[in-house]
Amino acid sequence: MKTTMTMTLTESVQDGSALANTCDIQSGSQVGGKGLQARKERKERKEKLTKSVLKKHLKYIVPEIKLALIKEPGVKLHSIHGPQEIERLIEPMKFYPEEHFVTFHLDAKFQVIGYNEVSKGTVSASLVHPREVFKAALLSNSTAIICAHNHPSGIVKPSIEDIETTKTLIRAGEILGVQVLDHVIVGGADLYSLRENRPEIWA
Helix, strand or coil: CHHHHHHHHHHHHHHHHHHHHHHHHHHHHHHCCCCHHHHHHHHHHHHHHHHHHHHHHHHHHHHHHHHHCCCCCCCCCCECCCHHHHHCCCHHHHHCCCCEEEEEEECCCCEEEEEEEEEECCCCCCCCCHHHHHHHHHHCCCCEEEEEEECCCCCCCCCHHHHHHHHHHHHHHHHHCCEEEEEEEEECCEEEEHHHHCHHHHC
């Protein structure tokens, strides 16, 4: 797709230049092809046509560029197979004064290929919508995600809202083909894995 798009853009720019040149010849015939004003008008017409062609195709090119920038080659990937292995990644969240909800994106080998801060809420709750959770995961071609959020109170026991949010995300992930491996809650020096302590949620 990228090659086809490039060829189309190149051909379009060439067509625009050709049209501008045709106008130049006609204009040159009318005014003798001499004089500063004639050359200035020809230059302005050519630039206008080229910009018009680029603007027409830019809306198709930009999304492709955005997707290409999501993954950076040469970045070392960390494998995650349990809540203790992700603890080092969420260490800074333990003492945040307000609630943050983040997701870690994993590939088929359970290597972390992305991170996204989904929401930053009040001191009592973080509003999370499946659309926002899975948007970045799908763009990064993740096969699984691990959710994590902090409790500023330091008490890591999940609330009813935490459990319901987890259930909703699991169901949404099943539909989208992105597995929710765990939902980890951190607070103070403690960490709570819903997958380990409440496995029935995944049943």
